[in-house]
Amino acid sequence: MSATLFSPFELGPLKLENRIIISPMCQYSAVDGSASAWHRTHIGNLSLSGASLMLLEATAVEAAGRITPNCLGLYSDANEQALAGVLDEVRQFSDMPIGIQLSHAGRKASSTPPWLGGSMLTAENGGWRTHAPSTLPHSDNETLPLELDRAGMARIREGFVASARRAERLNLAAVELHFAHGYLLHQFLSPLANQRGDEYGGSLENRMRFPLEIFDAVRDVWPATKPLGVRVSATDWVDGGWDLEQTVELARRLKERGCDWIDVSTGGLSPHQKIPLAPHYQIPFARAVREATGMKTIGVGLINDAAAADKVIRDGDADLIALARAVLWDPRWPWHAAAALGATIKAAPQYWRCEPRGANRVFEGASFGQR
Numbered sequence: 001m002s003a004t005l006f007s008p009f010e011l012g013p014l015k016l017e018n019r020i021i022i023s024p025m026c027q028y029s030a031v032d033g034s035a036s037a038w039h040r041t042h043i044g045n046l047s048l049s050g051a052s053l054m055l056l057e058a059t060a061v062e063a064a065g066r067i068t069p070n071c072l073g074l075y076s077d078a079n080e081q082a083l084a085g086v087l088d089e090v091r092q093f094s095d096m097p098i099g100i101q102l103s104h105a106g107r108k109a110s111s112t113p114p115w116l117g118g119s120m121l122t123a124e125n126g127g128w129r130t131h132a133p134s135t136l137p138h139s140d141n142e143t144l145p146l147e148l149d150r151a152g153m154a155r156i157r158e159g160f161v162a163s164a165r166r167a168e169r170l171n172l173a174a175v176e177l178h179f180a181h182g183y184l185l186h187q188f189l190s191p192l193a194n195q196r197g198d199e200y201g202g203s204l205e206n207r208m209r210f211p212l213e214i215f216d217a218v219r220d221v222w223p224a225t226k227p228l229g230v231r232v233s234a235t236d237w238v239d240g241g242w243d244l245e246q247t248v249e250l251a252r253r254l255k256e257r258g259c260d261w262i263d264v265s266t267g268g269l270s271p272h273q274k275i276p277l278a279p280h281y282q283i284p285f286a287r288a289v290r291e292a293t294g295m296k297t298i299g300v301g302l303i304n305d306a307a308a309a310d311k312v313i314r315d316g317d318a319d320l321i322a323l324a325r326a327v328l329w330d331p332r333w334p335w336h337a338a339a340a341l342g343a344t345i346k347a348a349p350q351y352w353r354c355e356p357r358g359a360n361r362v363f364e365g366a367s368f369g370q371r
């Protein structure tokens with residue numbers, strides 16, 4: 001029998017209860033990189049959703065790697081302590097495994113939050129000069145980034161290592177490295193952003209070098225008993241840019257190095273991208289990577305419908321699905337999917353009594369009585 005959305009799965013050494021993952025979602029609500037009361041509410045809320053793993057938002061490995069001044073970081077003792085406080089509370093009522101996405105925004109750093117327009121933040125308004133593989137801006141009219149030199153690259157690599165060590169001290173269950181959405185490591189991969197003349201630019205081999213060095217450095221310090229994955233953009237959606245063929249080659253290299261999953265997204269590198277948005281539009285990329293490499297894959301993007309999500313797993317298009325907008329809209333999406341598909345799911349006992357008539361025994365082990 002083929003697997004279903006509610007069948008268990010092993011992500012490397014991590015046992016997952018079902019195939020639903022909460023996709024990383026920036027909250028732009030940190031203070032100097034430190035988690036705030038918003039994170040208590042947000043992470044607490046989603047930790048009750050019944051998904052099998054939550055990946056925390058893109059978390060910067062150095063202050064200059066934050067997308068906005070309000071982005072989460074894991075580059076200081078204060079950042080680590082603040083997140084420890086949030087996680088200690090959440091873990092009192094949820095045993096959902098929580099992982100984290102580690103990131104550096106490169107030339108897409110120093111922006112305003114989306115609800116303030118998401119444009120480049122000038123120095124007068126609290127912004128900073130960004131770094132990138134080459135002195136090419138993300139969009140025309142933006143201040144040029146500075147080209148990263150070897151010292152800068154070594155500093156960023158150490159930032160990833162130090163943040164991974166902090167993630168381990170926080171007892172996080174998994175780390176995902178952000179190679180997607182036009183941020184620094186995607187900038188190294190894509191010929192549209194990387195026009196370096198040294199051994200980190202030019203050929204595919206050279207463009208993959210820095211991201212793979214970062215992967216190796218993190219793999220060295222992140223325990224072998226915990227999974228380490230990578231999120232990629234499988235295409236830039238621009239002719240002459242990063243594409244599926246190169247993604248497959250990257251995935252092969254990552255597999256050899258002990259990468260436990262590939263989370264297959266697309267786009268984000270160029271304002272010239274032309275994306276054919278439609279339900280499940282990125283799933284064929286996940287399937288192609290899975291077929292070509294045999295890697296465990298996460299499919300993501302415009303997944304809303306439970307039966308259609310179940311079909312992704314049944315058809316072997318991906319091993320897992322990640323939800324972002326659908327689970328913000330309906331934080332009990334996994335409960336409702338379980339009800340629709342006739343499956344059971346774990347829920348906090350405080351909520352067991354909410355099951356409506358007709359939704360028969362969705363909650364695992366639920367029973368209650370009253371005088």
Ligand SMILES: Cc1cc2nc3c(=O)[nH]c(=O)nc-3n(C[C@H](O)[C@H](O)[C@H](O)COP(=O)(O)O)c2cc1C
Pocket residue numbers: 023024025026027056057058101178180181231265300301302303322323324325326
């Ligand atoms: C509010 C919000 C914040 C996001 N932040 C991140 C992020 O931190 N890292 C990331 O890789 N993707 C991020 N994304 C992209 C999602 O993880 C996901 O890939 C994308 O939204 C497509 O899935 P969806 O159709 O289920 O929303 C974000 C999306 C949303 C809506």
